[in-house]
Amino acid sequence: MVLNILKGYKMTFKTAFKDVEVTRTFPEFMMELPANERGIHELDATVCIGCGSCARICPNNCIEMVPFKYGNPLKNKKMVFPSIDFGRCMFCGLCVDECPVSCLKMGKNVVMAGWLRDDLILGPDKISVKRHTPQEVAALEEEARRLAAEKKKAAAAKAKAGDKKPAGAKKKKEEAGGES
Ligand code: SF4
Numbered sequence: 444m445v446l447n448i449l450k451g452y453k454m455t456f457k458t459a460f461k462d463v464e465v466t467r468t469f470p471e472f473m474m475e476l477p478a479n480e481r482g483i484h485e486l487d488a489t490v491c492i493g494c495g496s497c498a499r500i501c502p503n504n505c506i507e508m509v510p511f512k513y514g515n516p517l518k519n520k521k522m523v524f525p526s527i528d529f530g531r532c533m534f535c536g537l538c539v540d541e542c543p544v545s546c547l548k549m550g551k552n553v554v555m556a557g558w559l560r561d562d563l564i565l566g567p568d569k570i571s572v573k574r575h576t577p578q579e580v581a582a583l584e585e586e587a588r589r590l591a592a593e594k595k596k597a598a599a600a601k602a603k604a605g606d607k608k609p610a611g612a613k614k615k616k617e618e619a620g621g622e623s
């Protein structure tokens with residue numbers, strides 16, 4: 444008992460006159476993070492196809508698909524991208540594993556304090572580390588329109604060609620169908 448008290452005093456005297464670092468001030472001092480630390484997600488909006496697989500797999504239901512202007516309309520037809528509620532996220536990484544085009548990653552930024560609950564909901568404008576410029580989006584939209592028009596034209600031409608088939612050929616086909 445006495446020995447333990449003396450041991451305690453020894454420690455007290457040892458540290459009483461020393462400048463011991465007890466608390467590290469943040470954000471002035473940021474500790475080095477482990478290599479596999481999982482922080483705020485990073486999204487490559489130029490690659491995301493808006494499939495919503497990340498939202499469906501999330502066990503905490505914290506991903507919502509929301510509109511965002513700076514993706515690729517050729518790949519992401521609806522132009523919807525993940526928005527993540529970090530107040531609910533447990534950083535399991537399932538959404539990252541599920542992404543079919545590997546455009547979602549766990550980042551290294553772990554600072555996510557806010558005054559309001561909603562400050563922890565980060566949309567594609569906050570989590571995207573790569574996005575298209577408005578000019579690039581306009582060019583991609585133009586290309587999407589051109590491809591859609593081409594597709595429509597091809598479908599119309601195909602339908603027209605089908606209508607123009609000789610009546611005999613059509614009848615023959617119908618008869619063959621009937622025999623089988
Ligand atoms: S890391 Fe896990 S909990 Fe967080 S958004 Fe992805 S799937 Fe949901």
Ligand code: SF4
Pocket residue numbers: 490491492493494495496497498524525541542543544545546547
């Ligand atoms: S981040 Fe990946 S899984 Fe989520 S919507 Fe985009 S492509 Fe799909």
